[in-house]
Amino acid sequence: MDSEQFRKYGKEMIDFVADYWDHLRDRRPVSDVQPGYIKDLVPNEAPEEPESWDAIFGDLNKVVVDANTHWHHPHFFAYYASANSYPAIMGDILSAGLGSVGFTWNASPSMTELEMTVTDWLAKMIGLPNVFLNSDPGPGAGIIQCTASDATLVAVLASRARAAKVHAKEALGEISHEDPLTLINPDSRLFPRLIAYCSEQAHSAVDKAALLGGIKMRKLRTYKENDYGLKADVLAAAIKEDRAHGLIPFLLVATVGTTPTCAVDDVKALGEICQAEGLWLHVDAAYAGSAAICPEYRYLTAGVELVDSFNFNVHKWMLVNFDCSPMWFRDAREATAYFNVDPIFLKHEHQDKTIDYRHLQTGLGRRFRSLKAWFVLRSIGIKGLQENIRNQCALAKQFGELVTKDERFELAAPVHLGLVCFRLKTSNDANKQLLKLVNDDKRIHIIPAQAHGTYFLRLAICSTKTTSEDITFAWNVICELAEHI
Numbered sequence: 001m002d003s004e005q006f007r008k009y010g011k012e013m014i015d016f017v018a019d020y021w022d023h024l025r026d027r028r029p030v031s032d033v034q035p036g037y038i039k040d041l042v043p044n045e046a047p048e049e050p051e052s053w054d055a056i057f058g059d060l061n062k063v064v065v066d067a068n069t070h071w072h073h074p075h076f077f078a079y080y081a082s083a084n085s086y087p088a089i090m091g092d093i094l095s096a097g098l099g100s101v102g103f104t105w106n107a108s109p110s111m112t113e114l115e116m117t118v119t120d121w122l123a124k125m126i127g128l129p130n131v132f133l134n135s136d137p138g139p140g141a142g143i144i145q146c147t148a149s150d151a152t153l154v155a156v157l158a159s160r161a162r163a164a165k166v167h168a169k170e171a172l173g174e175i176s177h178e179d180p181l182t183l184i185n186p187d188s189r190l191f192p193r194l195i196a197y198c199s200e201q202a203h204s205a206v207d208k209a210a211l212l213g214g215i216k217m218r219k220l221r222t223y224k225e226n227d228y229g230l231k232a233d234v235l236a237a238a239i240k241e242d243r244a245h246g247l248i249p250f251l252l253v254a255t256v257g258t259t260p261t262c263a264v265d266d267v268k269a270l271g272e273i274c275q276a277e278g279l280w281l282h283v284d285a286a287y288a289g290s291a292a293i294c295p296e297y298r299y300l301t302a303g304v305e306l307v308d309s310f311n312f313n314v315h316k317w318m319l320v321n322f323d324c325s326p327m328w329f330r331d332a333r334e335a336t337a338y339f340n341v342d343p344i345f346l347k348h349e350h351q352d353k354t355i356d357y358r359h360l361q362t363g364l365g366r367r368f369r370s371l372k373a374w375f376v377l378r379s380i381g382i383k384g385l386q387e388n389i390r391n392q393c394a395l396a397k398q399f400g401e402l403v404t405k406d407e408r409f410e411l412a413a414p415v416h417l418g419l420v421c422f423r424l425k426t427s428n429d430a431n432k433q434l435l436k437l438v439n440d441d442k443r444i445h446i447i448p449a450q451a452h453g454t455y456f457l458r459l460a461i462c463s464t465k466t467t468s469e470d471i472t473f474a475w476n477v478i479c480e481l482a483e484h485i
């Protein structure tokens with residue numbers, strides 16, 4: 001393809017995407033395809049000879065679009081919102097167009113500095129203290145990770161490094177750096193004694209980070225009366241018990257906006273315990289963090305002055321498409337030191353004066369994710385983003401009122417932000433049946449969750465195209481299908 005063809009077909013691709021968005025409503029949120037569908041549509045071997053772009057375009061609907069799940073369909077209510085907007089798509093076009101890789105400042109100065117700026121903008125928008133800003137002279141830093149899962153893993157590894165450094169000598173005595181088994185990472189002999197905590201409601205990404213990080217993670221009990229948020233006394237008791245068993249508590253992953261019910265752990269009270277007991281506190285605010293840009297939802301970042309690392313997904317609720325997950329460190333030096341492998345080919349003359357983002361992530365290569373956030377923040381503005389969040393919260397409230405007015409149904413947890421957890425008042429089995437009827441019917445798409453043995457359905461406001469009429473529509477579909485149970 002030469003640049004003339006790129007101009008022509010690139011514009012056609014833009015039209016294709018814009019048509020997709022304009023006609024989303026004519027589709028259903030989930031497709032009918034079965035696993036392996038693609039074998040009938042795509043050959044087993046790559047083509048020997050080049051094909052025309054007309055031929056490729058001709059396949060897009062049936063191979064890709066018709067067979068996909070439409071996350072921005074107004075009747076898609078599953079998981080949590082996944083953001084998108086035209087300015088964000090433009091950012092990804094430019095990122096792909098530049099095709100650069102930004103592991104060091106030198107490798108991509110604008111990628112590094114725009115990311116530093118945009119993470120500072122975002123930190124200020126949600127009310128993080130200055131210590132987390134790149135522009136602050138202290139050791140704090142902001143970076144854009146791919147996902148909340150990556151951020152949690154990085155928090156586990158960074159906190160593990162700090163714990164090993166702090167406790168290695170007292171627990172293990174002098175370590176010989178000559179030991180051939182532990183030459184790279186001698187403090188790792190302490191890892192088996194470390195223990196971390198999270199709420200039983202925390203995302204499976206936290207379990208995964210514990211598995212990958214090779215550390216014990218204890219899941220702490222929550223209480224329905226406390227809306228399933230983690231309480232400080234539960235953490236304090238667990239720390240005491242584990243210390244008595246000779247373990248070293250080193251990390252709490254708190255969640256602001258859990259996946260099952262959008263519960264909020266008490267970060268302020270938990271943070272005070274973490275400070276007193278020397279635990280790293282990481283906050284996973286993947287979904288709910290965006291709402292803190294509205295003054296009325298600022299309670300979501302209460303206690304953040306006690307936090308060591310904080311993360312939320314701009315790609316969930318800030319109109320920036322996947323992936324864009326900023327993470328902030330109060331003190332980035334531990335992670336930087338631990339993740340620092342400095343081969344000669346990556347050294348550069350400015351490395352003492354600025355951030356090299358390679359030291360704050362698991363991989364080396366990285367792409368230009370700040371562009372799409374920059375475009376969205378500039379072209380939609382904080383006011384536009386607040387309006388989107390407020391609209392979606394109002395739609396959730398509307399759905400919650402429909403649930404409470406119907407005596408067959410009940411809320412399984414209070415409506416919080418854009419999420420409604422609801423169920424038939426009868427058995428778990430009846431609710432499982434209802435979920436199956438709804439998702440087989442395919443007019444709307446939702447997923448279930450469970451807390452303390454109670455199974456319920458979750459309706460999350462996801463699409464920017466969802467209106468008040470769509471909420472009524474979704475409720476009518478659910479009521480119609482509930483009649484069959």
Ligand SMILES: *Cc1c(COP(=O)(O)O)cnc(C)c1O
Nearest residue numbers: 147148149203205258259286287
């Ligand atoms: C969505 C979500 C995650 C996972 O997000 P990824 O960016 O896909 O890793 C983690 N934690 C919470 C609370 C979430 O809502």
